[in-house]
Amino acid sequence: MIEYRPIRVALLGAGSVGSQVARLLLEHGDELAGRIGVPLELAGIAVRDLDGRRDADLPRELFTTDAEGLIVGSDIVVELIGGIEPARSLVLHAIASGADVVTGNKALLASHGPELFAAAEQVGAQLSYEAAVAGAIPIIRPLRESLAGDRVDRILGIVNGTTNFILDRMDTTGASLEDALATATDLGYAEADPTADIGGYDAAQKAAILASLAFHTSVPLEAVHREGITGVTAEQVESARAAGYVVKLLAICERLADPESGEEGVSARVYPALVPRTHPLAAVRGANNAVFVEASAAGPLMFYGAGAGGVQTASAVLGDLVAIARRHVIGGPGTSESTHADLPVLPIGRVITRYAITLEVADEPGVLATIAQVFADHGVSVEQLQQTVGAASGRATLVIGTHEATEAALADTVAALSESPVVASVASVLRVEGAQ
Template sequence: MSASSSAPLRVALLGCGVVGSSVARLLVEHSGDLAARIGAPFELVGIAVRRLGRDRSDVPVDPSLFTTDAAALVSRADIVVEVIGGIEPTRDLLLSAMASGASVVSANKALLAEDGPTLYAASDRHGVDLYYEAAVAGAIPILRPIRDSLAGDRITKVIGIVNGTTNFVLDKMDSTGAGFAETVEVAQSLGYAEADPTADVEGFDAAAKAAILASLAFHTRVDIHQVHREGITEVTAADIAAADEMGAVVKLLAICERVSRPEGEAVSVRVHPAMIPRTHPLGSVRDAFNAVFVEADAAGELMFYGRGAGGDPTASAILGDVVEVARHRVNGGRGAGESAYADLPVLPMGAASTRYHISLDVADRPGVLAAVAATFAEHDVSIETVRQRPGAPGESGDDEAAGATLVVVTHRAPDAALSATVEALGALDTVREVVSVMRVEGE
């Protein structure tokens, strides 16, 4: 599909919140440069909003462009930019846009992770583009390098910090020693966390992004329901301190791995907090920044770092996609569609290979360490290190009731075996409490 270089490309914008306002402003401010890069000017034909009448004086466009009729708007555009989020009515609007011949640029991670194949099928059927660089890491260019720059390579692992809110919270817990709840309040006061931070702190946001990353990296359809998800609400100041003792820091990680098995390759996709060495490139990612670490056979290790959210950073990624799809309309051709030829099985969490850091409150008497070690051996889990330090006395206060803390770090093992080991440890009469369990990555 092509267009004359003198004919303007009609752009419809769905949503005018923080990101949408930035997109509209940058389209206007950079209109001359964008036209020169593409070979044709843009014409913003409308901005769909939920309510008219709100003060939008900060958006430098004709007020008559605002409309509540999104369905009519998408039918008269060449490019539809979607930043409203959610599943419905967004899915129907995008499908309608593509049926009308419009290419789509979206930042909707939830919809893409939930039903990306339906959108891809529609883009193929109608011969239009579907781009969504801004859906995963804001301004950080990560999807295009995975899809295009590394198309001739074999990606083996993608591990990332893809949620700025949780990284801010964990970073401040690490630097100040504060607890989870009070740090979330700080994040909310600074605008890094929503009034209801559930999507971020429970890992839903990161899980959607992990599904998108894994789908692209491993040419396999992965939806959000196949991603193991744990949030950071159970991370304590003691966990942060324990990580520091071993030269590590706690991060919420999205981990996508290609797994080699005797019966063939598979994919493991998971989101959970983990200890990672401070010396690892991801260990130094501070504040609300995002970073994605990619490992590939030929390229080796690659690191992508930057602002993962915010109006202007996200708008930057969106406009990059807009320029790309606009060039296709001017010069002919289309971008890459869905690549799911590998169709690898997605493993359950129990089959994932990982390591554990386990803190045990045990009775301080002979034979305890032997019993603990035997429990690990029974589940075929190898111990890497064990540290013991005196604990608090028991409730009676006598020496016989005194306790100790055992800190065990394991070698890699199936997560199911490690989980079963922890359960068995909790049943030992010499173990007073399994104080904390956290996975260890990056070594």
């Protein structure tokens, strides 16, 4: 039997995830060596501050501020710094030096994925990133490998735990967005600046990664339509509950026919949407994540679990690390990305969806006919209508559910309604997703 030397691992970053990766490598080294066939040697941990606070008690002699020096001579580099730079330069340096790379950096992959994958493919290196989307949930490898022979038609994902916690609390307690966000901050689910989460930026980065992988097409971050949850009100959530829906921030990746040309394209978008309470995603509670995949042959598949957390995300990192280390022992090139399809990314206006529109209107004869004409003028069909009359206000509330139509037609309809003399206000507009 050929003896293989220990595999040297360089760790870049010792935050909540990096610290746990290092701890687990040190504590479970013998067990991991048994799975791989050779030991993993933690060569060092590159950090900005040698005296910074860590989430795990780690040997001080492992720490260094010389990331580039640590990379040289390492077999596998684990990048958990986050952000674009210096992460991008260090990952490219690692690949050029002959190392494989494990990363959990969603921002880097969403912005520079094609560049990094091309560099890795050129030298036969492996670039793995299970931890970049949905934390501990195994979703990258199933899309990249298990479903590689299938045709993925659609992905609906709850991929941001902070916003799911906020919306779930609004649904279960009746809290306002502001109060639910304050609770999330107190419990450590939300950062001091929650913009990346509640603004939908984090989910958009993950949508770009999932869409690129699922549809074998490079989907740039700037092509992902993004809306956050900042406009969601307690009244909208309560109205959704009464109608049998729950509000969720969804990352939606979809293969669809362009309604203008008829040619196949893809869509990647993030926005709060109404999800029927009978849909599996409606049951995703608290800060958990879930990804619902619809594949042509495999059918509907659900991946559910912790979407964040140091130890949980470290599990995904170690899974990639063990897989790459076993390849070092067995031999062979790394798995490259499949982007052969090169499908066009369609703008949001060409997406087919449904709206739930809440209007405040004058309570007088002819109003419904006027509103119905607005819908007809824009080629949008009404599926259902619910009316509530105010006691003495002289106004009525209409909740209108539409049939499927293009986003552009629905948006034009809402714009026309807002200008109609019989409409006092457009109180709420939410898309409906996941309905059969």
